[in-house]
Amino acid sequence: MVICGGVIKMENKTLKKPMTSRGTLGTVSWFFQVISGLFLVFFVGVHLYLAHIDFGHPIVFYDSVINNLKNPWWLLFYIAFVWVVTYHGLNGLKGILYDMGTRPKTRKYIAYILVAVYIVTVIYGTILAIIVSQIVIP
Amino acid sequence: MEKNTSESKEGILGWAKFKGKGVGYFGFTFQRVSGVVILFYLYLHYTVLSNLLHGQATYNSIVQSITYGPYDLFIVFDILLALVIFYHGANGIRLALNEMGIGLKHNKAFFVIFESISMVLLLLFLYYAWLFVAA
Numbered sequence: 001m002v003i004c005g006g007v008i009k010m011e012n013k014t015l016k017k018p019m020t021s022r023g024t025l026g027t028v029s030w031f032f033q034v035i036s037g038l039f040l041v042f043f044v045g046v047h048l049y050l051a052h053i054d055f056g057h058p059i060v061f062y063d064s065v066i067n068n069l070k071n072p073w074w075l076l077f078y079i080a081f082v083w084v085v086t087y088h089g090l091n092g093l094k095g096i097l098y099d100m101g102t103r104p105k106t107r108k109y110i111a112y113i114l115v116a117v118y119i120v121t122v123i124y125g126t127i128l129a130i131i132v133s134q135i136v137i138p
Numbered sequence: 139m140e141k142n143t144s145e146s147k148e149g150i151l152g153w154a155k156f157k158g159k160g161v162g163y164f165g166f167t168f169q170r171v172s173g174v175v176i177l178f179y180l181y182l183h184y185t186v187l188s189n190l191l192h193g194q195a196t197y198n199s200i201v202q203s204i205t206y207g208p209y210d211l212f213i214v215f216d217i218l219l220a221l222v223i224f225y226h227g228a229n230g231i232r233l234a235l236n237e238m239g240i241g242l243k244h245n246k247a248f249f250v251i252f253e254s255i256s257m258v259l260l261l262l263f264l265y266y267a268w269l270f271v272a273a
Contacts, residue, residue: 052267089177
């Protein structure tokens with residue numbers, strides 16, 4: 001199998017790859033986009049089940065969230081979730097913004113801004129999760 | 139790489155030009171649209187969760203108002219959000235398999251199969267989530 005310019009040549013047949021952000025994001029960035037996306041299928045699946053099906057009544061959601069985060073494994077799960085989902089979202093946004101005919105210089109600024117937004121978001125999310133896990137329910 | 143970039147220089151409006159481009163382009167456009175919607179919701183979600191710091195009464199009143207009223211219209215947005223999340227995930231798995239060389243010969247069939255499974259899972263999720271809210 002040979003990968004060449006978005007086209008895979010396999011068994012003497014040429015198969016066109018579907019249109020993605022691979023070309024604009026670059027191979028490494030696209031690779032991490034795919035890997036983080038696969039992790040998110042697991043993270044989002046667990047979160048939707050936990051928060052919307054088997055997690056107590058929404059009115060007492062406050063107690064449920066805090067009790068859940070008091071378990072260090074769930075705290076770690078949600079911190080990792082924040083880091084991965086924010087990366088995936090902002091990296092995807094970078095692909096979209098790059099793919100709109102932006103100049104190389106503009107792309108550099110976009111990258112700097114999105115890295116800054118990522119760092120601020122994950123630090124805030126991590127601190128928020130840790131503080132919330134320490135709250136004593138009245 | 140350059141060719142892929144130049145194809146999209148029409149900007150966002152170019153995403154909506156599906157004619158003659160097949161199911162792959164449809165999948166590409168809605169992957170991006172759903173991604174932007176989910177990213178917007180993600181930051182909205184972080185904002186709502188920040189209200190946990192304001193205490194039990196504040197946080198629970200927000201959850202209650204968007205679930206049981208007066209802002210229960212929000213449930214419609216929640217359902218639409220679940221729809222785009224399930225769509226985005228299923229199409230994302232298809233693209234990940236494509237990266238491994240799987241499904242390239244039958245991309246349309248893979249799209250239909252993955253999205254069908256995803257929509258069945260969505261209906262199951264909405265059913266159980268509704269039981270949870272209505273309890």
